[in-house]
Amino acid sequence: MSSGSSQTRRERLEEREGVIVSAAYDEFLEHGFDGARMAKIARRAGLAEGTLYLYFRNKNALVGAVVGRFYEVLTQSAGKGVLERESTTDRLGFLVEHHLNSCIAEWSILELVVPVYWRIREYRDSDFIGFNRTYSAIFDRIIRDGVSRGELRGDLPIHFMRDLFFGTLEHSIRTYLVHGQSTDDTQSVDQIASQITSMILPALGINPPPDEAATPQLEFITQRLEAVVERLDKSPLDR
Amino acid sequence: MSSGSSQTRRERLEEREGVIVSAAYDEFLEHGFDGARMAKIARRAGLAEGTLYLYFRNKNALVGAVVGRFYEVLTQSAGKGVLERESTTDRLGFLVEHHLNSCIAEWSILELVVPVYWRIREYRDSDFIGFNRTYSAIFDRIIRDGVSRGELRGDLPIHFMRDLFFGTLEHSIRTYLVHGQSTDDTQSVDQIASQITSMILPALGINPPPDEAATPQLEFITQRLEAVVERLDKSPLDR
DNA sequence: CAGTATAAATGAGTCCAGCTCATATTTCTT
DNA sequence: AAGAAATATGAGCTGGACTCATTTATACTG
Numbered sequence: 001m002s003s004g005s006s007q008t009r010r011e012r013l014e015e016r017e018g019v020i021v022s023a024a025y026d027e028f029l030e031h032g033f034d035g036a037r038m039a040k041i042a043r044r045a046g047l048a049e050g051t052l053y054l055y056f057r058n059k060n061a062l063v064g065a066v067v068g069r070f071y072e073v074l075t076q077s078a079g080k081g082v083l084e085r086e087s088t089t090d091r092l093g094f095l096v097e098h099h100l101n102s103c104i105a106e107w108s109i110l111e112l113v114v115p116v117y118w119r120i121r122e123y124r125d126s127d128f129i130g131f132n133r134t135y136s137a138i139f140d141r142i143i144r145d146g147v148s149r150g151e152l153r154g155d156l157p158i159h160f161m162r163d164l165f166f167g168t169l170e171h172s173i174r175t176y177l178v179h180g181q182s183t184d185d186t187q188s189v190d191q192i193a194s195q196i197t198s199m200i201l202p203a204l205g206i207n208p209p210p211d212e213a214a215t216p217q218l219e220f221i222t223q224r225l226e227a228v229v230e231r232l233d234k235s236p237l238d239r
Numbered sequence: 240m241s242s243g244s245s246q247t248r249r250e251r252l253e254e255r256e257g258v259i260v261s262a263a264y265d266e267f268l269e270h271g272f273d274g275a276r277m278a279k280i281a282r283r284a285g286l287a288e289g290t291l292y293l294y295f296r297n298k299n300a301l302v303g304a305v306v307g308r309f310y311e312v313l314t315q316s317a318g319k320g321v322l323e324r325e326s327t328t329d330r331l332g333f334l335v336e337h338h339l340n341s342c343i344a345e346w347s348i349l350e351l352v353v354p355v356y357w358r359i360r361e362y363r364d365s366d367f368i369g370f371n372r373t374y375s376a377i378f379d380r381i382i383r384d385g386v387s388r389g390e391l392r393g394d395l396p397i398h399f400m401r402d403l404f405f406g407t408l409e410h411s412i413r414t415y416l417v418h419g420q421s422t423d424d425t426q427s428v429d430q431i432a433s434q435i436t437s438m439i440l441p442a443l444g445i446n447p448p449p450d451e452a453a454t455p456q457l458e459f460i461t462q463r464l465e466a467v468v469e470r471l472d473k474s475p476l477d478r
Numbered sequence: 479c480a481g482t483a484t485a486a487a488t489g490a491g492t493c494c495a496g497c498t499c500a501t502a503t504t505t506c507t508t
Numbered sequence: 509a510a511g512a513a514a515t516a517t518g519a520g521c522t523g524g525a526c527t528c529a530t531t532t533a534t535a536c537t538g
Contacts, residue, residue: 047517050516052497199443200403
């Protein structure tokens with residue numbers, strides 16, 4: 001293998017692969033999994049249909065590549081953001097916001113993952129399980145850190161926390177896209193993030209620091225008290 | 240229209256429809272959405288393939304019917320169980336356990352929903368949105384009740400709580416099916432339920448009852464108050 | 479009850495999209 | 509330059525959802 005030409009060859013292949021993935025990305029983005037046509041992806045990439053199958057075993061593998069790209073970016077930026085923060089609260093808050101923003105922005109790509117994600121057998125030996133592990137490792141690190149600092153509850157296997165965290169986020173994103181988005185009373189994503197965070201933190205064992213927890217109750221009690229007083233006032237004589 | 244025969248006709252149609260849905264249920268259960276064959280469903284139902292399309296527009300509509308049946312049972316049993324319990328904690332705990340058990344048992348059917356569930360546009364005008372609303376209304380009632388009793392935080396739009404609740408559960412079910420199930424250290428579903436509940440309750444504003452700092456006092460005060468109110472309510476005599 | 483209109487059922491055939499494979503083209507080696 | 513190996517091609521195969529012209533069952537009428 002002469003060094004110069006061999007490298008060029010390899011480079012060409014990798015470039016072609018990149019072109020295909022980009023074409024697939026566009027097509028999936030536009031039409032979703034079922035709507036996307038292999039023929040059209042080939043055309044977009046400037047290749048014959050058969051050529052796609054030299055690079056990817058089938059349509060699913062192609063999705064895998066597209067999704068992998070998304071996860072790579074997601075994981076990297078999330079990791080960076082977490083590193084820049086110190087406190088557990090800040091880190092979790094950031095991760096909520098980051099996840100929310102990223103997933104909403106690239107929803108069409110995520111739609112590709114979900115079905116596989118839920119077909120257990122298929123999922124188990126897909127690439128996705130790996131992407132996911134890498135990504136959620138960021139969350140795990142935050143948690144382990146928080147537990148060792150005594151800021152988070154440590155009495156629960158970490159996977160429960162993971163499920164609460166990502167499960168809540170995914171559902172919230174769905175709700176946002178199904179309802180929120182269209183109407184006028186739309187909250188900003190950041191507002192949503194902070195409200196979600198305010199549920200997640202106590203779930204993980206951080207008692208809502210200053211007033212948030214105690215005040216509503218106090219307020220409630222006060223209200224009840226006032227009601228009682230009022231009622232008593234209206235019947236002042238007895239007792 | 241002669242009453243006798245017309246009724247018989249309608250009945251026949253409805254019965255056939257039932258037969259088809261049952262056949263579809265079995266086929267989907269066995270092979271999943273993609274693996275299920277319309278031809279085979281027809282055969283199972285003892286009909287010609289074309290006949291299916293007189294009853295259901297397409298494969299998706301058939302899935303809708305199957306899933307609808309599942310939701311009907313789910314909603315009914317959940318509603319019943321909730322009615323039998325008084326305290327917010329008990330109710331939520333029950334709902335967690337019930338949802339977990341039901342969904343794990345009929346996972347194959349749920350797999351049919353999820354992909355639609357996440358294709359926003361498609362979901363918006365599917366039947367599923369209705370099933371879901373009816374089902375989650377049970378949760379909503381528990382929450383509203385709990386808030387008005389002052390046991391849950393009322394500062395958050397309810398849909399956030401819904402997303403946390405069902406999002407966490409769905410993710411947990413997935414995790415259970417992907418990992419838990421097979422290995423030896425499998426926890427019982429009930430154990431899992433209680434651990435999940437221990438995260439969800441604080442998220443919704445119920446401070447983990449026994450040991451946490453200021454709560455005993457608040458609780459004590461609240462109890463006294465309730466007692467007073469109750470006494471007032473029950474003794475209309477004084478005035 | 480015969481005759482006719484309408485509803486329901488049938489399954490051979492269409493359509494379409496993912497994938498294959500025999501053939502053609504390019505690239506590398508000597 | 510020639511042969512070998514690697515790539516690329518697209519016509520055609522396949523399998524499955526769905527359609528539609530035709531047949532069969534059911535209801536209605538005089």
